[in-house]
Amino acid sequence: MQTMSAEEDIKKRRFCQSSRSAKLCELLINRKDMFELPELPFSKDALGDWTSSETIDFHYGKHHAGYVKKLNLAVLGNEFEGQSLDEVIKGSRDRDTKVFNLAAQHFNHSFFWNCLAGESSKPEGELAEAIDRDFGSLEDFKNQFGVMALSHFGSGWVWIVQEEGKLAIRDYHDAESPAGTIAVPLLTLDVWEHAYYIDHRNDRGAFIEGFWNHVNWEWVGKQMI
Ligand SMILES: [Fe+2]
Numbered sequence: 332m333q334t335m336s337a338e339e340d341i342k343k344r345r346f347c348q349s350s351r352s353a354k355l356c357e358l359l360i361n362r363k364d365m366f367e368l369p370e371l372p373f374s375k376d377a378l379g380d381w382t383s384s385e386t387i388d389f390h391y392g393k394h395h396a397g398y399v400k401k402l403n404l405a406v407l408g409n410e411f412e413g414q415s416l417d418e419v420i421k422g423s424r425d426r427d428t429k430v431f432n433l434a435a436q437h438f439n440h441s442f443f444w445n446c447l448a449g450e451s452s453k454p455e456g457e458l459a460e461a462i463d464r465d466f467g468s469l470e471d472f473k474n475q476f477g478v479m480a481l482s483h484f485g486s487g488w489v490w491i492v493q494e495e496g497k498l499a500i501r502d503y504h505d506a507e508s509p510a511g512t513i514a515v516p517l518l519t520l521d522v523w524e525h526a527y528y529i530d531h532r533n534d535r536g537a538f539i540e541g542f543w544n545h546v547n548w549e550w551v552g553k554q555m556i
Contacts, residue, residue, distance in 0.1 A: 364413055365403045366399050366402050366403055366416065366437060367399065368391075368395060368396050368399045369441050369444070371387070371391060371444055372444060372445055372447075372448075372547075373444075373447060373448060373449055374449075375387045375388075377448070377449035378447060378449065378545055379449075380530065380541075381530065381538070381541035381542070381544060381545055382447075382526075382527075382530060382545075383529065383530050385529055385530075386526075386527075386529045386530055389525065389529065390440075390521075390525055390526055391440070391444070394440070394525050395436075395437070395440040395441075398433050398436040398437050398440065399437055401433050402419075402430070402433035402434055402437055405429055405430050405433055406419060406430060410422070411423065411427075411430055416434055416437060416438055416510075417510065417511060419434040420434045420435055420438060420508070420510045420511040421511040424511060431506070432505065432506040433506075435506040435507065435508040435510060436506045438508055438510045439488055439506065439508050439510075439519065439521070440521070442510075442516060442519055443488075443519050443520070443521050445547065445550050446518050446519055446520075446546060446547055446550065446551060447545050447546070447547055448545055448546070448547035448550075449545070450544070450545070451543060451544050451545055451546045451547070451548065452546075452547060452548045452549050453469075453548055454469060454548045454551070454552065455548070455549075455552060456552060457552065457555055458517075458548065458551060458552035458555060461493075461497075461498050461555070462498065465497050465498040465499070466498070472491075472500075473543060475500055476489060476491070476500050476520075477536075477539050477540070479500055479502050480502070480520055480522050480535070480539045481535060481536055481539060483502045483522050485504065485505075486504070486505055486522070486523040486524065487502055487503050487504045487505055487507070487522055487523070488502070488503045488507070488508070488519050488520065488521055488522065489501070489502045489503075489519065489520045489522060490502075490503065490509055490514075490516055490517070490518065490519045491517045491518040491519075491551075492509050492514035492515055492516055492517060493514070493515040493517055493554075493555055493556065494513060494514045494515065495513075498517070499514075501514065502522075515554065515555070515556055516554065517551050517554045517555060518546065518551045518554075520539065520542055522535060522538075522539075526538070
């Protein structure tokens with residue numbers, strides 16, 4: 332049986348296989364601070380027909396993994412090397428589009444997986460009170476969130492954020508993210524086509540509708556400050 336460090340070395344060597352530069356590979360293999368694809372907080376088939384294991388294979392296993400892989404290459408040998416994800420996002424915003432997009436997409440996807448569960452719970456306590464206070468009711472909130480998610484043009488993300496003591500629904504284009512801003516992220520839905528096209532084709536509305544059956548409200552509530 333291999334030790335964890337041997338497994339890690341193999342992982343890094345596989346990671347480098349597509350790189351054209353032997354020097355880059357060498358540097359990456361020796362790095363101890365690479366960004367890593369997080370474990371999914373649920374089993375691959377936990378989301379049923381809403382997001383099939385095939386979608387997980389592509390969305391998590393290809394798209395998210397690809398952002399992580401490219402991010403590790405993009406920060407190599409520059410000011411971002413060795414920084415935390417939060418530092419990279421803050422430092423690259425409006426300054427280095429490539430690094431920002433990769434770092435923000437790593438954050439956005441990691442956050443998104445944590446928002447999901449096999450079965451949805453219900454908002455409770457402070458979160459439930461804030462939803463009622465700022466949107467009228469949970470149903471009103473879902474309607475407003477759904478309208479924004481459905482009408483969002485092109486690729487992006489819809490979020491509930493907490494800002495200045497209030498909850499707000501925001502949509503962000505492409506990789507843009509509340510990470511590194513004053514808006515505290517609580518919940519997000521990925522509305523890039525890669526999130527739903529295998530299971531729902533072009534029916535983003537069905538994807539949004541099914542989302543509510545898989546929101547991990549307990550985890551969302553824990554993000555409030
Ligand atoms: Fe995505």
